[in-house]
Amino acid sequence: MAKLQPVRGTRDIWGDEARRMEHVIRAFIGVAQRFCYSKISTPVFEFAEVFKRSLGEASDVVSKEMYTFTDRGGEEITLRPEYTAGIARAYISEGMQQFGVSKLYGYGPMFRYERPQKGRYRQFHQLDVEVIGAADAGADIEIIALGQQLLEDLGLAGKVELHLNSLGDMDSRKAYRAALVAYFSDHKDKLSDDSKIRLDKNPLRILDSKDRGDRALLGDAPKLSDHMNTASADFIGAVKAGLDALDIAYLQDDHLVRGLDYYCHTAFEFITTELGAQGTVIGGGRYDGLIEQLGGPPTPGVGWAAGIERLAMLLDETPPQVRPIAMVPLGNEAEARALAIAHDLRLRGLAVDTAFRGNIKKRLQRANRINARVAVILGDDELAKGVASLRDLDSGNQREVALDDLVEKLADELAPEN
């Protein structure tokens, strides 16, 4: 640590960036509530076992990206690298199966030990929705629709494309995997080094390789659709029909895959081209095997996670803040008076800023900087007359208003626009 700085891949979030992220979160809460999802907060750390069991020992996240440490009690603890595993654990811990279908939303920080890039941090923030206990394609359709509405509310729908694929059920997937391994094994000499490793570990991943040589092989590679059983084909068919009915456009993307074993059927990502290699802004899918793998009853689930930073970066502009009333008292008596007036105005629901120090010039400068609509100037002259000077900061017009009427008047005049 050469000088005082945040640790690599973390940063202080304030000013415009904080406002953008807050805007994203507010929009998300609004949409989630419209869809009648319930808030769930799970701990930012869990027993390491929770993630190892749900993500798999061999996954990249577990093998090289987790922040894991031993606490004073000797427990192996991990800062959550994603939301779903913790929610699945909570579902089991809290016995949520008694409630039937659980529709949950949450948001907060995640931690992954990765090389940082734009839109990729070691501490980052995600939005998350999950539907647990519903095997019906309707759940898949609904969460995709939820994501679409979030993007529309944020004004980002035009910058993002929905990519959609099906991984099929376990049987289909197994059959396809075998076919893929057979095909790529025949061409192993032409595969990239990365893909040679994938061939053992995670052959589906070869499909979304960015290596040119790999891509050249994809044309003749077996397609999942040829290995999908009827049930699987019907399922993705139902999802697509549902999206069509809602006018949600999507791109069939045969190369969109998921590495982890418990994923099945629907896989989707909302992708933008504006963030370089970190273009996935919302990613999700169905994970019918997860809860069982964690030790719970066989329970279907589907969900997605969104990167708050990535969404915030895509916003065209920083959302405007409420324009406040600025209190500008001069002198001790006025200061006390202003405090009481500010209190009353805030009780009426108005935004009021107080500066605590500075002469009239300083305070008006501050009022201007925070984009206040009106300044309430209160000095000896005003106090003597029992009035306040109201200065309209857009027009520069100034008038006197009796202190007795002040709160009422401001509430009347400003409330609608606040």
Added chain:
RNA sequence: GCGGGCGUAGCUCAACUGGUUAGAGCGCCGGAUUGUGAUUCCGGAGGUUGGGGGUUCAAGUCCCCUCGCUCGCCCCA
């Protein structure tokens, strides 16, 4: 974890092939205007050129290490 690029004031950037006291705009602070912002004018503060080491008479500039950012790979949100 692998490979490339970049670190100069709070921010955006300048400083010819190494050459004297590292500059500008914006922002900030003060004044013109001791009770009036946003405009205008004047003045000011602010830098161990990310950090450490080396080469040289001389390093912001060249070399090495390190920290951070950034682009790509891996992976993902």
